[in-house]
Amino acid sequence: MQQNIIEYLREQSIRQLFATKGFKKAWRTWAAEIKGLAPLKTAYQLFNLGDSLRDIFYTTNTSKARSQSDVSGGGANWEALVCWYLNLCLIGRRTVVIKHNVKLMPPCINDAITVNYGNFPSNTESDLIAITFPDKLDYFCDKDSISIKDTNGDDIHKYKTNRSKYNILEILDALCIRDFNDIEIHIIQCKTNWNDNAQIPMLWDAVYAATNFRSGVSVGLNGYSITDVKRFTYSFVTVPTVKLEKIKKTSLCVFRVMYLSGGNYWGLPSEAGIANSVKEMLNRNLKTGSNDSHITTIKAFIPELGSTYNYFQLM
Template identity: 65%
Template sequence: MSQNIIEYLRESSINNLFSANGFNTAWPTWKTKINSLAPTPTQHQILALGDSLKEIFYTTNMSSSRSQSDVSGGGANWEALVCWYLNLCLIGRRTVVIKHSKKLIPEPISNAITVNYGSFISNTESDLIALTFPNKANYTIDKESICISDTNGTTVPLHKIKNSKYNLLPVLNALAAEDFKEIEIHIIQCKTNWNDNAQIPMLWDMIYSAKAFRSGITIGREGYSIVDAKAFTYSFVTVPTVKLDKIASTSVAVQRVRNITGGNYWGLPTKSGIASSIKEMLDRNLRTGETVNHLSTIKNEISKLSADYTYFRLL
């Protein structure tokens, strides 16, 4: 099957989600709920899943008393569900969402988002990273036809010698190094509990938004920085697990993420002054991967869910 490197990266990203025991175990229950919400499915039903992600997530989160391991596992599952949903809405576009993984994120991107405090190197709590690649031949042709050299000028082999698997990360590293200034980087931090965690994305967004620091804090390394990327945003996505009647536009948790660069979202319909539905992130931050809107690309690709996109395990 012919497949460009963007869609191969998307497939690898989704397969990586299913390789985690928590997500794989929860999936049959989530799938039943998703199928009830999108029985056809149509492009409108798929996009609207963003308004119901909390409901979907809660079908496997019914316990009222949770241990720390439950909280941790629930957080990982929420990240994965958000990643799955966004990628489903991005099929046929040049944007891919990746749950943080060294084997899938190009090194120039990882270097660009690194925060240096003196000689100490720190990476952001980037649960998910969305990358929008440029509209250039290497991203649209069959991945087997790519010909690119690494930073040393050596042609990157397309397959590993040991097992003949596609050499995804080295190819991505070379592409990202060559086209870094044309790539968009969008960090998406996901948390189940809004009240306990709102200060974390607020502070990270402050760091990334700052123009300069008095102390020895810098952003980026190895010659790459977010200031050189085509675009950069930092977003916050919550379930939330807190009772909704405790969230108001004046709540401290809401105020902390009100002006975050990429916006704050939840797995519910948009509520003015509090949070936007996660589906709104697509139009706000992840729109440039095609000339038409997301409904159009989903409509164009939806017939392939039973063929090219079986890895979503939706049907």
């Protein structure tokens, strides 16, 4: 089956989610909830799932007395649910969302978002990374047609031994290196509890926004930096698990994420002065991957949910 490298990356990203026990187990319950929210699977129903991600998540997050492992597992599931939803709405566009994983993350992208404290490189609090690729032929043609060399000038083999596995990481890295100035990077930090974690994205966004440091702090590694990409944003997405009546426009947790470069979002309908629905991230940060609206591109792939895109497990 012919497939461009962007859609192949998207498929690998989603299959990676379903390969984890926590997400796979939760999906058995979430799928039924999603079916109830989007019974006809229209473009608007699928897009508007962003307003109900909290409800979907809570169908498997009902325990009041949770252990630390429960909290950790819940956080991983929330990241995965957000990743699943965003990728669903991005099919057919040049943007892919992946969990921060060395198997799918192009090394030059990872280098660009690395923060260095003196001689110590630190990975950011980046649960999800959205990459928007440029409007160039190599990203639209069949992935087997791509011909590209590595930084040493050697041809990169398309497949590893015996054509068993596509060499996506090396090919993607070479493409990203070649087109680095035309790529967008969007970090999406996902947390279940808003109150406990609001300060973290505020500080990381401040680090990325700074252009000069007095101490030995720098952003970027091996010659790659976010200052050289086409666009960079840092966003925060929360469930939230805290009682909603405790979150007000004047709450400290709201102030802390109010001015993030990529915005702050939750798995609920937008509420002015507090947070936007996750679906609004698509228009604010992840829009440039197509000239068409998200509704238009979603509508185009719906007939293929049971075939080409069956890995989303919506049918």
